[in-house]
Every structure is written in structure tokens, then in C-alpha cells.
Amino acid sequence: MKNKNSDPSRRKFLKQTSVAGIGTALTLGISPSLIAGGLDNSATPAILGGPLASNPAKWIKWPIWIPETDEKRVLEVLRSGIWSRASVVNEFEALWAKTNGAKRCLTVSNGTNALIVALNQLDIKGGDEVLVPPYTFISTVQAILMNGAMPVFVDIDPDTYQIDPAKMEAKITPRTKAILPVHILGMPADMPRIMAIAKKHNLVVIEDACQAPLTEVNNQKVGTIGNAGCFSFQNSKNIPIGEGGAIISNDIAFMDRCVSFQNLGLPFGTAVGTFNAGSVRIGTKVRLTEYQAAIGLAQIQRLDAQTTVREENAKYLKSKIENIPGIVPYKLYDCATRVSFHLFSFRYKQDAFKGLTRAAFLQALRAEGVPCSGGYNPLNTQEFIKEAFESKNYRRMYHKDMLDYKKYMENNQCPENDKLCTEAVWFTQNLLLGSKEDMDSIASAISKIYASADAIKKSLEK
Numbered sequence: 001m002k003n004k005n006s007d008p009s010r011r012k013f014l015k016q017t018s019v020a021g022i023g024t025a026l027t028l029g030i031s032p033s034l035i036a037g038g039l040d041n042s043a044t045p046a047i048l049g050g051p052l053a054s055n056p057a058k059w060i061k062w063p064i065w066i067p068e069t070d071e072k073r074v075l076e077v078l079r080s081g082i083w084s085r086a087s088v089v090n091e092f093e094a095l096w097a098k099t100n101g102a103k104r105c106l107t108v109s110n111g112t113n114a115l116i117v118a119l120n121q122l123d124i125k126g127g128d129e130v131l132v133p134p135y136t137f138i139s140t141v142q143a144i145l146m147n148g149a150m151p152v153f154v155d156i157d158p159d160t161y162q163i164d165p166a167k168m169e170a171k172i173t174p175r176t177k178a179i180l181p182v183h184i185l186g187m188p189a190d191m192p193r194i195m196a197i198a199k200k201h202n203l204v205v206i207e208d209a210c211q212a213p214l215t216e217v218n219n220q221k222v223g224t225i226g227n228a229g230c231f232s233f234q235n236s237k238n239i240p241i242g243e244g245g246a247i248i249s250n251d252i253a254f255m256d257r258c259v260s261f262q263n264l265g266l267p268f269g270t271a272v273g274t275f276n277a278g279s280v281r282i283g284t285k286v287r288l289t290e291y292q293a294a295i296g297l298a299q300i301q302r303l304d305a306q307t308t309v310r311e312e313n314a315k316y317l318k319s320k321i322e323n324i325p326g327i328v329p330y331k332l333y334d335c336a337t338r339v340s341f342h343l344f345s346f347r348y349k350q351d352a353f354k355g356l357t358r359a360a361f362l363q364a365l366r367a368e369g370v371p372c373s374g375g376y377n378p379l380n381t382q383e384f385i386k387e388a389f390e391s392k393n394y395r396r397m398y399h400k401d402m403l404d405y406k407k408y409m410e411n412n413q414c415p416e417n418d419k420l421c422t423e424a425v426w427f428t429q430n431l432l433l434g435s436k437e438d439m440d441s442i443a444s445a446i447s448k449i450y451a452s453a454d455a456i457k458k459s460l461e462k
């Protein structure tokens with residue numbers, strides 16, 4: 001019979017972790033009485049009837065709203081009757097531009113529309129190809145399609161979860177016009193390399209920073225590195241307003257065009273027309289409202305401190321779990337100087353957990369009182385792109401070879417991403433606002449599941 005402890009990675013793990021539990025103690029041959037409190041069953045996973053590692057009621061609820069400090073501005077706006085965009089929206093935009101070290105900020109109705117407007121005013125249109133990662137929220141890809149352009153998927157680096165610059169140049173064609181890197185989970189994409197590729201091939205760069213407010217690359221805020229940066233203030237995001245979004249940029253003429261475009265094409269700044277003659281361009285209307293801006297101003301007050309706590313907790317939690325075999329936490333590029341950690345993630349290798357599937361692991365982790373999920377499904381294989389290809393507009397804009405969906409699918413395979421989507425485990429950012437003890441409880445929940453993976457597997461298979 002194979003000795004459990006002969007597995008070197010397992011022995012190393014048992015030596016390095018400080019899990020004080022009967023299960024671990026027994027596998028090491030230590031008498032249970034050596035453990036504080038003598039006979040306890042704290043190492044029995046909750047899913048097998050043991051006590052919970054975490055108190056699920058303790059996790060910080062999101063969004064945070066503090067009536068005493070947060071409601072004054074909102075009530076002022078409500079009572080003023082000035083609800084369409086005016087001075088409070090202007091104030092929010094000025095603050096968000098300054099916070100990021102950007103010359104300008106324009107708010108819009110949401111992050112999706114921030115992307116749509118930015119792509120549109122950088123002239124990304126029918127016939128253009130845009131390089132994009134498959135590991136992102138669906139909006140990133142929808143924004144490309146809404147402008148009639150063609151998403152071209154570049155596989156990710158599974159260690160960092162980000163679009164892989166090493167795989168980019170092979171995807172560039174004469175039709176490529178833009179790169180749309182996403183700072184996914186709030187961790188930065190490899191911007192120095194991406195910008196070098198963009199420069200070499202004369203491409204514009206739109207940063208999807210929806211998950212990454214205050215994230216920095218070499219001490220520069222993401223969203224200010226490419227031609228434009230887009231943010232989301234949707235309720236789950238780090239600046240929750242319900243809905244809301246923003247574009248930031250140092251390009252004044254571009255920002256003036258964006259202001260005009262998101263306001264029915266009416267003239268603005270350098271995007272001038274004849275005075276009182278009406279719109280100067282095609283436009284839509286996706287303006288933020290005054291009460292949304294008032295909520296946003298309250299949320300931004302807390303952002304810096306919250307970001308610091310999330311980053312400290314993420315580092316701490318990573319250090320507590322990275323030696324557990326089968327748990328492979330995120331890696332950051334060296335250029336990352338600050339990280340918003342909209343999500344905390346590691347890859348789960350089921351082989352190290354006796355073949356316990358990720359779904360079963362997530363179930364066991366939730367049973368411990370730790371909310372978690374498996375994250376994204378691959379975007380490059382979803383049917384909505386086929387619908388675009390079959391649309392009247394796409395059939396008129398593209399040669400039919402380019403709309404061969406089967407060929408498109410073959411050319412857009414992303415095997416690293418496919419694998420990541422089966423292995424990722426996510427914790428949402430509000431968990432990272434907890435205490436060190438809360439992080440410890442997550443680590444011990446995972447350790448308990450590791451130590452009893454076999455038993456959990458058998459009980460779930462019954």
C-alpha cells in the first residue's frame with residue numbers, strides 16, 4: 001500500500017502549514033491530545049459535518065453605504081430638482097480625472113457604454129479587427145461588435161490571467177486597428193509590452209479598466225497608459241453606483257468627441273459645429289445623472305483605503321495558501337505597483353486533491369462559509385458572435401470568407417483560457433475587506449478540504 005506521506009509535495013505542505021487539526025495531526029502520527037483543547041474535530045470539513053471554518057454572516061456586505069456621511073449630497077440633489085447631468089457630474093469627472101492623473105474624464109451610463117463610446121470615437125468600425133482576451137466580462141466583446149468591428153481573441157497567460165503579449169503579433173493582420181487589453185480581476189495587463197507592440201504596428205489601445213480602479217503599472221494608473229481607459233461603476237464593482245461608467249484620457253480632442261457623441265452629437269469643446277446649428281456628428285445619449293454622481297462621490301472617498309486593505313489581504317491570503325498542493329494563486333507582472341483586486345483567484349488542480357472536481361471543491365468551500373465561484377466561461381466559443389456574423393450589417397461590411405463562423409472559431413481557439421476557465425476559483429472583492437483572521441479562515445477551510453479530499457469525494461459520490 002502506498003504511504004500517503006511519501007508524496008513529497010504533501011509532506012512539504014504538511015510541514016509548512018500551521019493547520020492545527022485532528023485530520024492533519026493523525027496523518028502526521030501526532031497524538032490528537034497534543035492539539036489545543038485535546039480532542040476536537042475542527043479539521044473535519046463542514047461538508048462532512050464538522051464546524052464551519054468561516055462565519056458566513058461575517059463577510060462584509062457590498063455595496064457599503066453609510067447614511068450619516070453618504071446621504072447629504074444625494075438628498076441635496078434630489079431636493080434641487082436638477083437631476084440631468086450638471087455640476088455634480090462635473091465634480092465627479094474632475095475628481096476621477098485627478099485621481100488617475102488623467103487630463104480628462106467623461107462619465108457615461110455604464111462601463112459597457114464607456115467601451116462603446118471610446119472605440120467609436122477612436123474610429124474602430126466595420127472591417128476593423130480588435131485584439132481582445134477571451135477571459136473577460138462579455139461587455140468587452142459586445143462593445144467591439146456594437147461598433148461593427150471584429151473581435152480577434154488572443155489567448156491568456158494562465159499565471160497572470162491577462163492577455164498574453166507573446167501571442168499577440170501572430171494575430172495582427174492589415175485589418176488590425178486596436179488592442180483592447182482588460183486588467184482582469186483588477187490585476188494589470190502587461191502594459192509595457194502591449195504598448196511596444198501597439199507602437200510597432202500603429203494600433204490604438206483602449207484599456208478595459210472596469211475592474212481595476214487605482215491599479216498601477218510602474219506607478220502609473222491603468223487607463224492612462226493607452227489612448228483611453230474605461231471604468232465601470234456597476235453595483236458589484238469597486239466604486240459601486242448601481243450603474244455608471246467613465247472614460248479617461250489625455251487626448252483632449254478625443255475626449256471632446258466622446259462628450260459630443262454621448263450627447264446626441266451636440267458640439268463640445270474642440271468638437272465644434274456652427275453655433276446653434278445642431279449636432280455635428282452621429283451620436284447616442286448615455287449620460288450619467290446627478291444623483292448617480294452624488295453616490296459616486298461618496299464611494300470614491302473610501303476607495304483608496306479599501307484598495308489598500310484588499311491588496312494587503314490578497315498578499316496575505318496568497319502567502320497562506322500558495323504552499324497547499326494543487327492551489328496555484330495568481331501571479332503579477334513585475335510592473336504591477338498597485339492592484340485593485342476586484343477578485344482574488346487561484347487555479348485549482350484537482351489531481352492534487354485526489355481527483356475532487358472543482359465543482360465539488362467549490363461546494364465544500366461554500367459549506368465552510370466561504371462564498372466562492374468558478375468565474376468566467378470562455379467567451380470565444382459563445383454563439384452571440386455567430387449572430388453578429390449573420391446580421392445584415394455584418395454581411396454588408398465583410399467579405400463572406402471573414403464571416404465563415406467555423407473558420408473563425410478555428411482561428412480563435414484559446415486553449416490556455418479554456419483550461420483556466422475549468423480551474424479558476426474566485427473570491428469577490430468584499431471578502432478581501434475582512435480581517436486577517438477572516439483570511440486565515442479561508443486558508444484553513446482550503447486546508448481542511450485538502451486534508452480530507454478523499455473522504456469528501458467519496459461522500460459526494462455516494
Ligand SMILES: *Cc1c(COP(=O)(O)O)cnc(C)c1O
Binds near residue numbers: 111113140232234
Ligand atoms: C463590469 C465590466 C464591464 C462592463 O461594465 P458595466 O458597467 O457593467 O456595463 C466591462 N468590462 C469588464 C472587464 C467588466 O468587469
